[in-house]
Amino acid sequence: MSLFPVTYSLLSKQAVGLHIQHNYKIGSVVKIQYFLRGMNDTYEVESDVDKYIFRIYRADRRSRPDIEFELELLRFLSANGIGVSEPIPGKDGAYLSGFNVMEGTRYGVLFQYAEGHELPIHAAAESYRFGESIGRMHKAADHFESQFAREQLDMEFLIDRPLSIIRSYMEHRLTDVNYLSEMATELKKRISELKVQGLDWGVSHGDLHGNTNAAWTEDGKLTHYDFDLCGYGWRAYDIAEFRLAREIHSRHDPEEVERLWKAFLRGYCSVRSLSENDLAAVPVFVAIRQLWLFGLCFRDSEFVGIADFDEGFIDSKMQYFKSLEYV
The missing domain is CATH 3.30.200.20 (Phosphorylase Kinase; domain 1)
Incomplete structure (x- = not known):
């Protein structure tokens, strides 16, 4: 049988x-x-x-x-x-x-086992320390070479493939699908323009939100883990996830978002420089990250179930995308 x-x-x-x-x-x-x-x-x-x-x-x-x-x-x-x-x-x-x-x-x-505990970042000192550690990680990874192939975190991975998945789950909402398609075209155009001026590219962690995937000890030791989404990509995309997480968790306090973001950048730039062009790309990559996550939710519904990704879920995502000012 x-x-x-x-x-x-x-x-x-x-x-x-x-x-x-x-x-x-x-x-x-x-x-x-x-x-x-x-x-x-x-x-x-x-x-x-x-x-x-x-x-x-x-x-x-x-x-x-x-x-x-x-x-x-x-x-x-x-x-x-x-x-x-x-x-x-x-x-x-x-x-x-x-x-x-x-x-x-x-x-x-x-x-x-990463000793310590996860620490949702709400203080500027923590944000600075996290940024500094990511700067050191990127600086070290600049010299990494591997004999193994790894998928790149490029436009196909971040936009084209997620959009294809989203379309297959939103055939009943063609107006929203068309909106997302036009938005995706604009996002790719913005990144292409920034690439002409130069964007930092290298090995990235891929999931640096700063809420989990890092353990803090009482004496300040910081250990990073869960590199499952690592690969070659834009460093502005890598740090955009930290920015997005602050926007989500402090959405009712824009001043706190900026305070933590600036502290993160001070920490990062204390060990590794970021160009103005890379910084200009961060808001675009924040939107791209949300699009990628939208597609991931639908993709993983194949094994976690579709119940949590209903019309209300779609409505909330569409509301977010339509509120973006830099797309």
């Missing part, structure tokens, strides 16, 4: 725990919890030695070269003094474990 095709499978945490026990030198596994289902599956692992994170990548999202690039970047950044959650090799020296499941091969990686 043939098995019915699946899009997404969830691995047993008990089996994952046994795999980690047998394949890594981390002592005895005493506890494993399924921590988060996001763009990948994340398990929290505790041994009699330390705590760890085990991530299992989705087969439809990440190939082996994609993941190898990410891990190579993390090791490079750590070797250059950047605080990141490093991957941990298995007993055989390999960083990746392959799990053959119904939808294909899913790869798992064990990571160091």
Whole structure:
């Protein structure tokens, strides 16, 4: 009897725990919890030695070269003094474990546990420190080279593909689809004009919102993690996500948005310069990031369900896009 095709499978945490026990030198596994289902599956692992994170990548999202690039970047950044959650090799020296499941091969990686806690940024000092750390990360990544191919965070990735996904879910709202298409054309035009004058391009984290993906300790140590969206892209796009997160979380206080944004830029520019052209591109990339996230929500509805992405959700997104002044 043939098995019915699946899009997404969830691995047993008990089996994952046994795999980690047998394949890594981390002592005895005493506890494993399924921590988060996001763009990948994340398990929290505790041994009699330390705590760890085990991530299992989705087969439809990440190939082996994609993941190898990410891990190579993390090791490079750590070797250059950047605080990141490093991957941990298995007993055989390999960083990746392959799990053959119904939808294909899913790869798992064990990571160091980032000590500290997530800190929603509301103070200028925190914003400055975060900006400084990103400046150092970008400065170090300027010298990174990889033998593995990785998808670029270009216009096809950020605009064309998300827009195609959005169209397929909004066929009943053609007026809104046409609006988004015209907006996307304008956004691409704006970036093309800025590219002529020069935009900083290099390895980027891809998800620097500053709410999660970074752990802070009491003594000020900052550790970055979740590089799943990393790749070669515009640095203005990378920092635009921090700006967008401030706009979302402080939308009722524009002065706070500017205060935190300026503190972030002071921190960043204390270690690495940004051109006026890059800064001019940030508002455009804020809009592009929202378009990309809109498409991501619809795409991931395939495995989280469409219930939360109803007409009210679409209405709120359209209201946002129509309120933009710099498009």
